[in-house]
Amino acid sequence: MMRKKAVLYLCAVIAVALLMWNLCKGPPIRDIKDVFGIPKAATVQTRTPKTSPKCNLSRNCSFDHFPFSITSGAADVVGPKICFDGKIVLSHVLNVGPGMNIVLVNGKNGKIETTDFFNLNYNQPKESAAYLRAIKPGTIVLVASFGDISTIMTDEVSDIFLGLGSSLVKSLKGRDNWVFAGYSGTEMKSLFEKMAVNDAKTNPYGEWPGVVELGGCFPRKA
Known part of the structure; x- marks a missing residue:
């Protein structure tokens, strides 16, 4: 039981370390699933409709x-x-x-x-x-x-x-x-x-x- 807790604790430490390393590395993380495997919500883009001449x-x-x-x-x-x-x-x-x-x-x-x-x-x-x-x-x-x-x-x-x-x-x-x-x-x-x-x-x-x-x-x- 103690060994299982230690493994979970070690995994959590590694995940936090990876997140901090990506934040300090330079460009922001483009997709959060790179760390946690969870896809981020899609960004909604709006465009002004073009009128024909x-x-x-x-x-x-x-x-x-x-x-x-x-x-x-x-x-x-x-x-x-x-x-x-x-x-x-x-x-x-x-x-x-x-x-x-x-x-x-x-x-x-x-x-x-x-x-x-x-x-x-x-x-x-x-x-x-x-x-x-x-x-x-x-x-x-x-x-x-x-x-x-x-x-x-x-x-x-x-x-x-x-x-x-x-x-x-x-x-x-x-x-x-x-x-x-x-x-x-x-x-x-x-x-x-x-x-x-x-x-x-x-x-x-x-x-x-x-x-x-x-x-x-x-x-x-x-």
Whole structure:
């Protein structure tokens, strides 16, 4: 009996000695079962859920920017597409028409104010010029071509787009594809503009150039 007690006492001393040796050795014991054979409780890790970027962008925009994307029409068959802050505003079957498609957005709160389209058959160039001149300062202007917009792009209309920040509008020719995003009331050059030139040698759709698209994070108006 005394021998059994001595053995138990010796085992306890050895266990305590091993524990103290591991504590003094350096790094803490990662798993208590290394000493006592008892697994420790699992550590619960929580992660903040990730949100997918809006409008199919490759990254999320900061709070002071609006995510958007614009795709021009494909020839005169498939309509353009405009997405703003995660919402499809224009698509082939939603709010589009042949010619120059426009979306106006409040630059502060991101609210869609109006959508419209202009071409020579439905609207006179003077109507489109009057529409553009009436845009309030601080309004985000999103534009996508669908078909030939050269007939509606008079000198007056193109001058207005120059004031919105366009640098390509003066070079638009018949059946060129064009997408643009700019602010009303600023003379600063827009960073969001692309064009596909109508060229019979390179056109993927016969008499029509390829689709152009752009997207990014548009700064919110302070």
